[in-house]
Amino acid sequence: MKQDKAFVKEITPQSEDFSRWYIDAIKKAELMDYTPVRGCIVFKPDGFELWERIQAAMDKRFKETGHRNAYFPMLIPESFFQKEKEHIEGFNPELPWVTEAGGEPLEEKLALRPTSETIIGHMYSQWIQSYRDLPVLINQWANVFRWEKRTMPFLRTSEFLWQEGHTAHATEEEAREETMQMLEIYREVVEQELAIPVWKGQKTPSERFAGAIDTYSIEAMMKDGKAVQAGTSHYLGENFARGFEIKFLDRDNQFKYVHTTSWGSSTRLIGAMIMVHGDDRGLAFPPRMAPTQVVMIPVGPMKLREQVMTAFDPLFDALKAAGVRVRADLREETPGWKFNEWEMRGVPIRLEIGPRDVENGQVILARRDTGEKVTVPIAGAAEAVTKLLEEIQQNMYDKAVAFRDEHSHLEIDTLEQLHAHIAACESDKKPSGWVLAGWCGEDECEAKVKEETKFTSRNIPFDPPVEKKTCITCGAEAKHTVWFARAY
Amino acid sequence: MKQDKAFVKEITPQSEDFSRWYIDAIKKAELMDYTPVRGCIVFKPDGFELWERIQAAMDKRFKETGHRNAYFPMLIPESFFQKEKEHIEGFNPELPWVTEAGGEPLEEKLALRPTSETIIGHMYSQWIQSYRDLPVLINQWANVFRWEKRTMPFLRTSEFLWQEGHTAHATEEEAREETMQMLEIYREVVEQELAIPVWKGQKTPSERFAGAIDTYSIEAMMKDGKAVQAGTSHYLGENFARGFEIKFLDRDNQFKYVHTTSWGSSTRLIGAMIMVHGDDRGLAFPPRMAPTQVVMIPVGPMKLREQVMTAFDPLFDALKAAGVRVRADLREETPGWKFNEWEMRGVPIRLEIGPRDVENGQVILARRDTGEKVTVPIAGAAEAVTKLLEEIQQNMYDKAVAFRDEHSHLEIDTLEQLHAHIAACESDKKPSGWVLAGWCGEDECEAKVKEETKFTSRNIPFDPPVEKKTCITCGAEAKHTVWFARAY
Structure with missing residues (x-):
């Protein structure tokens, strides 16, 4: 097992240096790569697919609660930042600026958005006239920029991807309900889909979003004991409404300021998922998020491979038909090398099938989360896999809860x-x-x-x-x- | 019918001024809004949803043909543009530049991407070593910037949304096949989903993409007789491979340059869809793209409304269950006002139901594309609607073909x-x-x-x-x- 040792050496153990482990693991699994642009990474296909799954889980729930997506300009005039005092103080040090375009200097420089309260506040002031126009429930999927001094792939990068919800309401009560509703959606997605337990709570004033009345967050514990803020939801009161003159004529014929909220979650969730579930073998993805849920690997001598494939192929089709994200690894490498490879890439279930298994009408399912192997009949394998995936999802969550409580x-x-x-x-x-x-x-x-x-x-x-x-x-x-x- | 006249006056007739008609129609239907940022628009929810449907139709086909999504930095160092001579000449006049960030001037200024051949070429040079690494089949959904002098909502804006595919291949033959495959996917989506007939063909050298060997396009005719380039696919040869040193060790043990392609389609497809199908009543969406496919409107005296609703509600549920994107308009406005409103917004089918209809066990379906009304039994209404939607899709395509050929x-x-x-x-x-x-x-x-x-x-x-x-x-x-x- 020479390959085995060489393999393990490539990923620094968590206990030795957790940050090094993290970088080693995500580089080796090809989730990302560094670029020549300061603090900006490439989200490689395996990394981006995680984001696509997070997006789908979030977007579905946003739409079910009446929100719709829109897209606002990325460039924000400097003067817009002046309209909410705390906001500019909070974000100014981190902004990149466009100062020339089309071969000419700009009259007013334009910031690359760090968040969009200002430009959206400006538009809302034009769209909202009457109580009939409320509530406005809009979300945006976008790239944002914060020129950070210290960066860490996925967790803190100069450019990152996120969603930002921006809503406007007639009353404080309704806006506060919205703030809590979205925080609860974040909790649900992160706990149920990413298998990461979180604490819902309120930020202290010193940690509030720049311009918010109240900021709420979900917070998750990584395997090195550090925290990641996994989503935030802000009640902004009338702060941005006053800054951008977002007023409406209410039923009582009075002009009033709207109450706004904003809420965001980002690609840092990818980093959190890795730091909560990964181990010294590499990544480990909860089944609901895993790009590949099951990898099928034929084992045994090559001369019996043909026989194995007569059972392998129909089972692959059966798993696909059952909606399982299955992948077959038919490369020439040894089974041992493949086992390591797919463990490192975090695939929840490895399905092994050899000549003797075919004879006995069975296959072996190996779990990434516990290392356990179970033998199941080929006839009911698709059903067994589906059930096991749910069991793994739950077990990964339970393990994360136990780790968190222990620390x-x-x-x-x-x-x-x-x-x-x-x-x-x-x-x-x-x-x-x-x-x-x-x-x-x-x-x-x-x-x-x-x-x-x-x-x-x-x-x-x-x-x-x-x-x-x-x-x-x-x-x-x-x-x-x-x-x-x-x-x- | 005072409302009716007032309504029609708000949209300039196409024959009077087509550009004015376009702006009136998309503003009134709330697809977009202007912003204080030069040449940048807001994609409002009804406009953005069209983009979401185009994205879904494209993305599905990209994945079926083996492509995966990734995300590359938006900011591109100035020096990268120098590496492909024609490329910088083509794009330089249109670039916005970030020159300061985090409170300091940058050592090298960074362009907001107009397209990503350069940064992706740089990354590919690091990822590709051997023929085993090929082909690389990656797509990116992203915002891009071209500081245009004259802008037009959706069709030409300073910031727009698009997808850009970037692939690398071992041979010219394979790269050229990819170029044609993606052009065909564009044709299929635009003709089958957007109901816009196009001509597939090759661009002349003067109209080629900056840095391409060959550029191919699909071209569509608008109702004013003008053309919109609705998608392009480029065979880039070894141009970018040489500029960025993307080499691989081939099976014959020789180092060779890869052959690359790129292909893109953008939010201008929204504009094309409007200019091909709209008329003096406003927008008209092909059923497969329409955010709302059927609007249900109760008619007849208010005192009989309760009776109508006993048939209305179950039919609404039946349409939903049949997968139809249905919406009920129960507002207080007159039926006539609602009819105009939903015609203007381009909904393919209006479903009317009044007390007499309920008595007779029937409903009326009014087509946006022809203005025809048909009466169908309530019992089979869901099926009739599904069938009619397909018929409208086909008819809108046929009408567009007839218009194109006539002109x-x-x-x-x-x-x-x-x-x-x-x-x-x-x-x-x-x-x-x-x-x-x-x-x-x-x-x-x-x-x-x-x-x-x-x-x-x-x-x-x-x-x-x-x-x-x-x-x-x-x-x-x-x-x-x-x-x-x-x-x-």
């Missing part, structure tokens, strides 16, 4: 204890994970945690495992119970 | 005759249409036609209705038979 620390009450916890984890080379802490609500207390430990507040969970009583920094009475963690 | 002129042999033809059409206020002309193959003869008449060569059709014998300009023997027309 969630509920007993840390002071900064000293947090320091001690981090030191202990570092000496044991274990993830320091997340810490549930009380917080008095003062910005300085939150900032001090970050300053001293690099743990930042993730969110104030709606439904925390316990309620904390005292502020982790000052010891005063806690107003909120907050997840703190290092984050991507 | 295709095969008998014009000299520039003098062309001048006379144009003058006659102008005095009759008729579209001058297309002219099939002989061409000797000299650039000057082609240029002279354009200079004198604004008719440009569209393509050299593979299968012209007749073969022309002499050059329209110089009278020498014709090497090619060419479609000439004014074009968008």
